[in-house]
Amino acid sequence: MFPAPGPDRRFTGPATGDERRLLAAFLADQRTTLELKCAGVEGELSRRSVEPSTLSLLGLVRHLADVERRWFRVVLAGQDVKPLFSSEADPDGGFDEAAAGPEAADEAWQAWRAEVAFAERFVAEAPDLDVEGDDAWRGRVCLRWVLVHMVEEYARHNGHADLLRERIDGAVGI
Template identity: 80%
Template sequence: MTNGRSSSRAGVFAVAAGTDRRFTGPATGGERPLLAAFLADQRATLELKCAGIEAQLSRQAVKPSTLSLLGLVRHLADVERRWFRKVLAGQDAEPRFSSAVDPDGAFDTGLSGPGAVEEAWAAWRAEVAFAEGFVDAAPDLDVEGDDAWRGRVSLRWVLVHMVEEYARHNGHADLLRERIDGAVGI
């Protein structure tokens, strides 16, 4: 025991037994349902790590880093927007929270003030809904789009990349949340 807390990470992150909706997707079957389920689990993990501390989401808890849970939500809204709307759907969809002039805007600009948390979650949910609809409507995982960074990419690649992107940032969210209120878990 350290600082009055158990050092065990075995407990589930603030989730009552039997209520965790993550990791319940298929473990066999087609590639699309498996990839979509893994991505949905990672998205749900982000929501879980941010739950119940709305007033503290903008706290940049590990100085000098500007990482915050709210910044992660905003960043991931932009990432969802980029890969699904801009690259795969070919829409003219600029990032909501960052720009060429302010590439770290999701983490550095507009994190406080009335409505900042609600705006971030609304943007993230809109982008997730678009992405889920795009994946459901795609004829197959070989749908492709052009990206300035990677070149030609497939929906399959984007889904794998998004699982990786969320997994990395959910690790950051673990540390940020523990710093904010001591909550730990998966």
């Protein structure tokens, strides 16, 4: 149930180097953790935690696709795009509407991967971590803050994913 002794394949980023490299690596490690927690239980991704919660692994993937989209495309890149799975009318749509089935899972993973790819390009091409954008919730934010926030966002949700995965198949420590 626990990973084999030795290096954890999630944490491959550098432990030295400049700030951008370190923050991007920490975020990449958290993204990899989400993928690992969802691996091998594809048919159960939409399984809910406990009533009345709508929390599921699939819901987490959908939610995090929207979070990536919001911070990198909307706030920092200034794109006028809508969320993929939620809305003003249903801010929890990523969770609430996470339906069972391979098509729903494929759609969520494709969206998440596209948003991650955009974010990775944005971070790599930004002139520095002081690039700023406007957010209705926080006001003015910089890329540095968004990267730290994203690590926190994934870490929190990966904790949820731990519990969801354990409920699905008893696996812990993934």
